[in-house]
Amino acid sequence: MMVKFNFENIAASLKSKNLDFTERSIPFRRGMIKLFYIMQLTDRAALTENVVKPLVLYCSSVTKSISAQMTIDGIIFADDCRIESDISKIEEFILSGMVIILFSTDKDYIVVNFKKVEHRPIPTPQLNYTVRGPQDCFTENLYVNLSLIRYRIKDKNMRIKKFEVGVRTKSQVAVIYIEDIANNTVVTEIQKRIENINVDGIGESGELQAFLLNNKMQLFPSMGLIERSDIAFHSLMEGKVLVLVDGSGVALLAPKTFAEFFYSSDDRYDNKFFGLLGRMIRYAAIMISLTASSIFVAITMFHTDLLPSKYAISLAEMRANVPFTAFIGAIMIEFIMELLRESLLRVPKQIGPAVGIVGAIVIGQAAIAAGIFSPLLLIIASVSLLASFAIPDYSLVNPFRILKFILLLFTGALGFYGFSIFLTYILVELVSLNSFGVPYLAPWAPFNLYDFIKTFFNNVTIDPKRPNYLRTKDNTKTKQ
Amino acid sequence: MIKFNKTLLILAVALLLSVFVSGCGDFKDINEKRIVTAVALDKKDNEIYLYVEIANIEGGNKSESKSTGAGKKYIYVKSHGKTIPEAREALDRQLDKQPYLSAVRTLVLTEDFAKEYLVEYLFRLRADELYRKKTITVITKEDPKKLLEISNEKDVSVGFSIEEMLKTLEDAGESFSRTTSRVLENLSDRYTGILLPCIGLHDKENSLIGYSVVNGTTINGFIPVEESKGMIFIKTDKSKFYYIVPYKDNKFTIEVSLKKRKIKPSYERGKISFDMKYDFDAKLMYGDKKTPYNFDDASNAEVTEILTKTLEHELLNAVEQAQKVFDCDYLQFDDEFRLKFPVEFEKMDWQNEFLKASFNIDAKVKLSGTWMMDYETYERR
Numbered sequence: 001m002m003v004k005f006n007f008e009n010i011a012a013s014l015k016s017k018n019l020d021f022t023e024r025s026i027p028f029r030r031g032m033i034k035l036f037y038i039m040q041l042t043d044r045a046a047l048t049e050n051v052v053k054p055l056v057l058y059c060s061s062v063t064k065s066i067s068a069q070m071t072i073d074g075i076i077f078a079d080d081c082r083i084e085s086d087i088s089k090i091e092e093f094i095l096s097g098m099v100i101i102l103f104s105t106d107k108d109y110i111v112v113n114f115k116k117v118e119h120r121p122i123p124t125p126q127l128n129y130t131v132r133g134p135q136d137c138f139t140e141n142l143y144v145n146l147s148l149i150r151y152r153i154k155d156k157n158m159r160i161k162k163f164e165v166g167v168r169t170k171s172q173v174a175v176i177y178i179e180d181i182a183n184n185t186v187v188t189e190i191q192k193r194i195e196n197i198n199v200d201g202i203g204e205s206g207e208l209q210a211f212l213l214n215n216k217m218q219l220f221p222s223m224g225l226i227e228r229s230d231i232a233f234h235s236l237m238e239g240k241v242l243v244l245v246d247g248s249g250v251a252l253l254a255p256k257t258f259a260e261f262f263y264s265s266d267d268r269y270d271n272k273f274f275g276l277l278g279r280m281i282r283y284a285a286i287m288i289s290l291t292a293s294s295i296f297v298a299i300t301m302f303h304t305d306l307l308p309s310k311y312a313i314s315l316a317e318m319r320a321n322v323p324f325t326a327f328i329g330a331i332m333i334e335f336i337m338e339l340l341r342e343s344l345l346r347v348p349k350q351i352g353p354a355v356g357i358v359g360a361i362v363i364g365q366a367a368i369a370a371g372i373f374s375p376l377l378l379i380i381a382s383v384s385l386l387a388s389f390a391i392p393d394y395s396l397v398n399p400f401r402i403l404k405f406i407l408l409l410f411t412g413a414l415g416f417y418g419f420s421i422f423l424t425y426i427l428v429e430l431v432s433l434n435s436f437g438v439p440y441l442a443p444w445a446p447f448n449l450y451d452f453i454k455t456f457f458n459n460v461t462i463d464p465k466r467p468n469y470l471r472t473k474d475n476t477k478t479k480q
Numbered sequence: 481m482i483k484f485n486k487t488l489l490i491l492a493v494a495l496l497l498s499v500f501v502s503g504c505g506d507f508k509d510i511n512e513k514r515i516v517t518a519v520a521l522d523k524k525d526n527e528i529y530l531y532v533e534i535a536n537i538e539g540g541n542k543s544e545s546k547s548t549g550a551g552k553k554y555i556y557v558k559s560h561g562k563t564i565p566e567a568r569e570a571l572d573r574q575l576d577k578q579p580y581l582s583a584v585r586t587l588v589l590t591e592d593f594a595k596e597y598l599v600e601y602l603f604r605l606r607a608d609e610l611y612r613k614k615t616i617t618v619i620t621k622e623d624p625k626k627l628l629e630i631s632n633e634k635d636v637s638v639g640f641s642i643e644e645m646l647k648t649l650e651d652a653g654e655s656f657s658r659t660t661s662r663v664l665e666n667l668s669d670r671y672t673g674i675l676l677p678c679i680g681l682h683d684k685e686n687s688l689i690g691y692s693v694v695n696g697t698t699i700n701g702f703i704p705v706e707e708s709k710g711m712i713f714i715k716t717d718k719s720k721f722y723y724i725v726p727y728k729d730n731k732f733t734i735e736v737s738l739k740k741r742k743i744k745p746s747y748e749r750g751k752i753s754f755d756m757k758y759d760f761d762a763k764l765m766y767g768d769k770k771t772p773y774n775f776d777d778a779s780n781a782e783v784t785e786i787l788t789k790t791l792e793h794e795l796l797n798a799v800e801q802a803q804k805v806f807d808c809d810y811l812q813f814d815d816e817f818r819l820k821f822p823v824e825f826e827k828m829d830w831q832n833e834f835l836k837a838s839f840n841i842d843a844k845v846k847l848s849g850t851w852m853m854d855y856e857t858y859e860r861r
Contacts, residue, residue, distance in 0.1 A: 304510045305610065309583035309640075312515055316537040319511035326509050415507070 031104035041097035169201025239472035302415030327412035518639030520624035585639035653720035710794030
């Protein structure tokens with residue numbers, strides 16, 4: 001009696017809550033079997049073929065009562081199924097995409113995994129673009145992403161720890177690392193921070209990242225963004241920790257130092273000297289992006305005596321009919337450049353080039369013809385913008401986009417004096433940061449010669465050790 | 481113990497910044513200044529004439545008051561006064577924008593001006609921190625207005641053209657230039673003897689015509705460029721000239737370049753002497769006749785002998801000219817002597833002692849005739 005009472009109440013309760021559950025009833029001589037699931041999250045063909053059909057056939061031919069254990073043992077065909085008895089968890093199971101089989105003759109119920117979420121096919125990279133590297137990228141589906149990683153790493157020491165984050169969303173978060181390489185402190189710290197997250201829900205890894213930061217007011221990124229599975233593989237091999245969030249196609253990587261934001265996977269795949277050239281260009285690019293317009297302002301307004309006379313004359317000729325000071329001009333053009341960048345990010349792809357052309361014509365032609373900006377300033381701002389695109393990880397560029405304006409203000413007020421003050425402040429800030437215990441400016445500060453050389457060269461043939469600053473358990477990559 | 485609160489700190493920083501900002505607030509963009517490329521000074525009828533050549537960045541849209549050549553790339557402005565400051569104040573009154581003196585390439589001083597005001601003007605230049613200190617300093621016997629007008633007709637800058645001409649000659653080893661900082665450095669010495677390039681007009685072109693000798697604070701004389709080879713070999717480290725050496729029926733053109741120079745001073749029983757050892761590399765370039773002949777070792781030795789004597793003679797002449805004609809150590813032997821005998825130098829009157837010094841000149845020439853190979857080949861056929 002008791003079981004029947006529960007069965008009916010539970011079934012009625014599940015139906016009454018308007019949770020969009022699908023119900024399928026299969027009667028048999030002594031009772032009823034009810035299946036509950038969410039249609040959109042379930043592989044219905046598999047459910048019909050492997051659960052419904054065998055149950056219907058069995059129920060129509062047998063007069064005995066049916067239990068959950070009997071069903072799992074001899075009726076249904078499912079690889080991932082188990083018996084549960086806690087009725088308070090039923091709703092949770094269904095909401096997470098499981099199929100629940102309730103028996104009127106048994107207090108236990110079956111949880112079957114026929115989860116099937118619609119997801120994109122493996123996309124090509126949008127953030128971590130590569131010339132010759134693999135093109136397979138993470139999707140929004142955690143299991144697809146895990147399959148991509150497992151496909152590359154067959155190490156028995158690879159650990160995947162799963163967490164549920166979000167009281168309401170119960171988003172799955174996977175922390176992945178190689179146990180005999182990764183630094184325990186980093187792994188523990190990341191896990192601890194994930195466990196301590198108390199929020200309604202997270203929808204994307206960016207939201208999770210915000211909870212993992214050392215300092216909530218931190219401007220510079222201390223975690224890397226990874227889109228491609230080959231980079232994830234290399235990072236795990238280095239001894240880093242990867243965090244995947246179900247519903248996000250971008251994985252998080254920790255720890256990540258400032259220098260590592262300049263590494264591209266092509267450095268590893270190409271000739272090491274091309275890699276060196278690429279890195280030198282990228283280091284220069286970030287400096288150009290940050291300082292180009294400020295140096296122009298400092299030289300044009302304050303320190304003109306630094307210029308050889310011929311350049312001074314050329315510069316003055318170019319600026320002869322410009323009504324604004326170099327400082328105002330630089331602020332305006334940098335603002336317009338940022339406006340262009342932001343617009344191009346938001347517009348649909350089909351009209352993106354049109355916006356680009358309009359921007360280029362308006363700024364490049366009309367603004368100069370109207371004498372609003374000097375051609376040199378436009379060149380400098382364009383080079384500065386171009387330089388910002390040379391950095392492989394865009395998350396490092398964003399702080400520099402903000403700092404560029406502040407540096408311009410300091411330089412506009414105090415010339416190279418202000419320029420030096422603010423650059424020093426940026427350096428102090430960078431030196432004082434750390435990424436999960438690893439100094440942010442490592443291996444430049446604290447200095448380590450081997451790692452320092454690696455910031456310029458990265459090639460498997462000349463790189464037998466893992467970075468010292470990561471303090472990995474196993475420092476050697478090449479096994480004898 | 482003083483306790484800083486946050487508001488006080490912010491206020492202090494804001495005040496400090498405002499001090500800095502107010503200091504920099506009057507800085508003007510480069511296009512808000514008149515870029516001066518040359519400065520010329522002349523003295524006539526007890527008046528000082530100041531000419532400045534200015535880059536016309538507006539490309540002729542604006543014209544200067546009392547200026548000539550509007551529409552040209554460079555224009556010049558003239559002012560005058562009884563004193564240098566007066567001439568400068570008059571100039572300031574004529575300019576619509578502040579003059580920018582960090583781009584001055586050449587400072588042209590007339591002989592008349594330099595005789596009286598060389599030191600004063602250079603010290604004035606030193607006091608102006610914005611005035612370019614690497615400006616090439618030259619003397620001219622011409623009217624600066626003429627130099628500026630001719631350049632203006634051709635739409636070239638006097639400042640740049642004189643500087644580039646002297647630099648080209650210096651690179652070729654045929655002359656030297658003097659910057660204002662170098663001249664100021666010489667002026668600070670106890671004994672001043674300076675040579676400054678002298679510019680003149682030659683077929684309506686700016687040209688190096690010789691060197692003006694500055695003894696103490698005034699112009700003392702002039703060495704024509706044709707008589708300056710020996711002096712150049714003493715003054716510069718990389719000098720190179722062409723000599724025509726008559727030998728038998730031919731006149732050979734030989735390129736002579738200074739390879740090594742060693743000047744060794746000695747001081748015995750109150751007598752100063754200098755041993756000057758010169759090593760020259762010489763290349764026989766060509767002869768004036770096409771007649772084939774064999775330039776053998778004996779011929780080489782004879783030509784070398786002639787060349788060596790010519791060079792020794794020129795070097796000795798240069799020294800004797802300094803001692804006997806201009807009574808001034810503009811060849812700066814004092815530097816060599818002071819390095820070796822600092823105590824003795826401090827005690828002596830170098831100006832007089834230099835005039836009594838003896839010089840032993842030993843020149844060695846290594847002549848190579850590789851360029852004559854075509855003659856030899858021709859003979860074999």
